[in-house]
Amino acid sequence: MAEPTSAPQGTDRTRRRHLPILDCVPIERGGRLGAAPERAAGLAPPAELVDAWTRRVSYLRVSLTDRCNYRCGYCMPTVEPSHLGREQVLSADELVTIIAALKQVGVRRVRLTGGEPTVRKDLIPIVVRLAKLGLDELSLSSNGERLSELAAPLRDAGLSRVNISLDTLDPERFRRITRHGSLERVLAGIERVRAVGFPHTKLNTVALRSFNDDELGKICRFAFEHDLTPRFIELMPMGSGMSIDSGGFLSAAEIRDRLTAEFGPILPILDEQPALPGGGPARYVGVRFGHQVRRVGLIAAVSEPFCDTCNRVRLSASGQLHACLGYDEAMDLAAIVRSGPKAPCDCAQAVVAAVQAALVDKRAGHGFTQSGCGGPQKPMVSIGG
Numbered sequence: 001m002a003e004p005t006s007a008p009q010g011t012d013r014t015r016r017r018h019l020p021i022l023d024c025v026p027i028e029r030g031g032r033l034g035a036a037p038e039r040a041a042g043l044a045p046p047a048e049l050v051d052a053w054t055r056r057v058s059y060l061r062v063s064l065t066d067r068c069n070y071r072c073g074y075c076m077p078t079v080e081p082s083h084l085g086r087e088q089v090l091s092a093d094e095l096v097t098i099i100a101a102l103k104q105v106g107v108r109r110v111r112l113t114g115g116e117p118t119v120r121k122d123l124i125p126i127v128v129r130l131a132k133l134g135l136d137e138l139s140l141s142s143n144g145e146r147l148s149e150l151a152a153p154l155r156d157a158g159l160s161r162v163n164i165s166l167d168t169l170d171p172e173r174f175r176r177i178t179r180h181g182s183l184e185r186v187l188a189g190i191e192r193v194r195a196v197g198f199p200h201t202k203l204n205t206v207a208l209r210s211f212n213d214d215e216l217g218k219i220c221r222f223a224f225e226h227d228l229t230p231r232f233i234e235l236m237p238m239g240s241g242m243s244i245d246s247g248g249f250l251s252a253a254e255i256r257d258r259l260t261a262e263f264g265p266i267l268p269i270l271d272e273q274p275a276l277p278g279g280g281p282a283r284y285v286g287v288r289f290g291h292q293v294r295r296v297g298l299i300a301a302v303s304e305p306f307c308d309t310c311n312r313v314r315l316s317a318s319g320q321l322h323a324c325l326g327y328d329e330a331m332d333l334a335a336i337v338r339s340g341p342k343a344p345c346d347c348a349q350a351v352v353a354a355v356q357a358a359l360v361d362k363r364a365g366h367g368f369t370q371s372g373c374g375g376p377q378k379p380m381v382s383i384g385g
Helices: 092-103 123-131 147-157 171-178 183-195 216-225 252-263 333-339 344-360
Strands: 059-063 109-113 137-142 161-165 202-206 229-233 283-289 292-299 312-315 320-322
Touching (some): 059 092, 092 333, 092 344, 109 123, 123 147, 147 161, 147 183, 171 183, 202 216, 216 229, 216 252, 216 283, 216 292, 252 283, 312 344, 320 333, 320 344, 333 344
Parallel strands (some): 059 312, 109 137, 161 202, 202 229, 229 292
């Protein structure tokens, strides 16, 4: 896939920054970076993680598993992919080692994803350990199926926030898109999240033409009435574009048009209104609900890319570090923590050096298109978005 020809906004290619942490390993056939060279151990880690376009990395998304109890078509292919074996999945010790190392160089926010993170049996002990690292925020994205039973233990374990996926409020549509999910259980999970006191919960909806585009106003009202922040996400061409049905893509501009039809003119978010926590890519607009102006988030990776402000990297359940969601190449951090330096400080330095090596070759932007081209081979379920 050709590298995008335009640099991030406000960046010139002559300013591209090559950081001399270590030589980047060439991409092997199959689009995967090898493990960092052995000489990574012993190098002084950088003060912060910065990519070749001077974008600072402060946010890590961690996939705890590639398994999910739902089968949403935009996330999981119709033909279910083969899952990782237990021995391939990062252990709790390995996760803590990697995240603690990256915290030392500026990663302040960590989000736990999947697959579906709540299907991992040791989720609560992992949260307990990560909460002790002193991160600014430790959050989780979930489909909500198991939150009625797990919300309280997660809150007690030290989790900061929860985002919940909800693509429709119609039970039949819900069963159709999840391929066997329970809307009733998800709504119960939302109520439990509210009851145990999680703040700033966000409701994530993938906006799909001819599926839920007639429900955007209804979903917003449900969110506002339950003190949640609704966010609408453009469909991304993951899995080589096979997740996109013909004509199903709904752009951010069209979403704004539908919000205008429901609530009146889109309103700006005033500077004096406090920012929402999270550090993610959503851009917020205001809509009038009763006597208040309420926020609605738009995540428009395809039609209104935000690559120029990217502050995140992703870690798969098997320990592959993806510098960009839109490409398949990855740096193998599992190999480092399993066979690299045994001294904790050397292992941490090797992890940081490998991540910085991946960032040296991070592209200016992805190649997503509305037609379904320009995406990676990996399905969304394997990396957690």
